Amino acid sequence: MKKLCFFLLIFILMTNHQIQAQEMELPYKEIPDYPSDYSSGNLISRMIDGLGYRYYWATEGLTEKDLAYKPSESGRSTLETLEHIYSMSNNILLAPDAKPYIRPKNPTPYSFEELRAKTLENLKAASNKVLGKSSEEMESFKVVFKQGDQTSEFPYWNMINGMISDCIQHTGQVVLMRRASGNPQNPKVNVFLGKTRE
Secondary structure, eight states: OHHHHHHHHHHHHHHHHHHHHHHSOOTTSSOOOOOSSOOHHHHHHHHHHHHHHHHHHHHTTOOHHHHHOOSSTTSOOHHHHHHHHHHHHHHHHHGGGTOOOOOOSSOOOOOHHHHHHHHHHHHHHHHHHHTTOOHHHHTTOEEEEEETTEEEEEETHHHIIIIIHHHHHHHHHHHHHHHHTTOOOOTTEETTTTEEOO
16 A cells, blocks of 8 residues: 555656646747847847747647658758757857767657757857857857867857858748648747747
């Protein structure tokens, strides 16, 4: 009887933990309030927030069919596109600290839900890192690549026209691909206002 009660308690605790995890809200369901001024860091933060909002709704409600969709035989699937965006979101997060993203040699594949959550969390953390920074402080931001013993550094300018712009472009591709696979994005999304009508 004691063993049965113990296992029942464990089951209840695990179920509660799963429910709490599901109820945790991911960032960027709405775009945050805009900053108080147009300082350098605030502008970049807002660009990342705009990307986060677009990504949140581009990926909301994707099905297995959507994730497997490829526009052509040689093109990336929707899931592969999301993996690519996730990889770049790591660079976006690490650049304010001038740290490289080193891909693991044997990466553990993430589920779609994990991939989506990690990408959104990276973007939110990156936005917070640059928020309020002056142009002088941003001089220390670097895009760093490391491969074996080789390291190469680029100014943060390359992040703006590189990974941030690239992620926006690929997020648009996800919107297009999900429409092509029969599951269009919520039509109530308003990227101009950064809010989605109920």
